[in-house]
Amino acid sequence: MATHLDLEEQEQIDQLKHFWKTWGTLITSVVVLVSGAVLGWNGYQWWQVRQATQAAALSDSVEAALRQADGGRAEQAFGDLKARFPSAMQTAQAALSLAKQQVDAGQLDSAKATLQWLADSGRDEGYKSIARLRLAALLMDKKDYDAALAALAVKHPPEFDAVVADRTGDILVAQGKAAEAAEAYRKAWSGLQEGVEYRRIVEVKLNALGVSVEPASAGAAGGRS
Structure with a gap:
């Protein structure tokens, strides 16, 4: 019985040796790569946290001085x-x-x-x-x-379109370019949601230039009557 088990174990050992001889290098390489990637990611995460902590400390120094x-x-x-x-x-x-x-x-x-x-x-x-x-x-x-104007003439996120147009209008008014300023203010007014206080401010600027604006809904209602 013991001899039979010994032979069976030896056969399994031989099969295992053959398997590792064939695939061992590849498996080891994969394990090393995966382990390296995990360690690298953890290291990067630690580095980011450390950088953020140090930056926050210096930022606090700026704010304290201010x-x-x-x-x-x-x-x-x-x-x-x-x-x-x-x-x-x-x-x-x-x-x-x-x-x-x-x-x-x-x-x-x-x-x-x-x-x-x-x-x-x-x-x-x-x-x-x-x-x-x-x-x-x-x-x-x-x-x-x-x-x-050059400072504003740079690509920016879409959510800044309205405020950039409004600031552009302010500069054009200061230059005495009323027509161009009105165009910029119209763009700003159109880009702001109805009911937003900022939109009302832009509307006041348009009115000061002799331009009246109406909500699209009011215009549509007038068209149906």
Whole structure:
């Protein structure tokens, strides 16, 4: 009985040896690749969390300095933040906060540089669009109208169409181009939902240019009567 089992076990061992001789290298390679991929993904996740944590700490330093009205320390912390984590969401948020403080302090050139950096180097298209809108407003206040329009003449997410058109209209009004401004305001008004307060503001701007607008529903009702 023992001899029979020994022979059977030996046959199984021989089959296993043959299997590993044929497929062992391939199986080992697959296992190594899968293990490497898992370790690589876990490592990447850990690196992302670590980067976000460090970026958040530096961003908190910027915000703390701004709360204390310490512009110099805020700019220094922001310099470290954008140098180390230029693509982080916290960096974009800190840039907008810093630029606002710089505008409030009358440091328009510094605010312009901060907003320009975000508009050029930011990763998130939404934050980049906000930076361009604020940059355009700043340039308009400085009467640099062509530069203000150029800041807006950049591809942006569709959800910014209306506000970009409105800001464009403001700049054109400042240039004395009433007809072009009315066209921009019409585009902004059409892109905003009925009942939104912002739409009412745009309508007031159109009225100031002698242009009246009516909701599409009212026009349709008039057509049926």
